[in-house]
Amino acid sequence: MDVRIHRRRPAACVALTLALALPLPAAIAAEGPTAPDFALRSAAGANHRLSEHRGEVVAIVFWASWCGECRRELERFERLRRTYANAGFVVLGVNLDKDPAQARSIAEAVGIGYPVLLDASKDVSSAYDVNELPLVVLVDRHGVVRARHDALDEREERGLLVSLRDLIDE
Secondary structure (H helix, E strand, C coil): CCCCCCCCCHHHHHHHHHHHHCCCCHHHHCCCCECCCCEEEECCCCEEEHHHHCCCEEEEEEECCCCHHHHHHHHHHHHHHHHHHHHCEEEEEEECCCCHHHHHHHHHHHCCCCCEEECCCCHHHHHCCCCCCCEEEEECCCCEEEEEEECCCHHHHHHHHHHHHHHHHC
8 A cells, every 4th residue: 555645735835825814705704793683573463583684684773753863764764675675685673662552653654664673671772782763783694783873864874875785785
């Protein structure tokens, strides 16, 4: 039996070293905290879990009926949902009202088609460190928090759209 010891050639070692030194794709290299998973009941009655949306870009919109700027965000994200739904974009509206009827009323008035999740206990909003409303958290396809936006003025809205399109394109 002929046993030969194969030694790596210097060129192969250099190629391997270069391959390992190349930057990772953005989706793999993305830095940020993992989005805390949660399960909440929707105003329609079904339960929704964030982790069910792995592989999709998710906007978590925290809002309440008493928040004047929230309605505008709900409308904005309904338009974005309709525009980017086929690209794997999902919106979850997390409502902080104690009375689910108030959340349903606003959702119907605005005409939103995404789930309105009820967080009356504020456990989810606490996990996401929500200090003011509205707050939008963008989560990438791997479950990493990539951006946080509070009430959006025109300039910040452009930044949000750039962030959203970048995440969808990853």
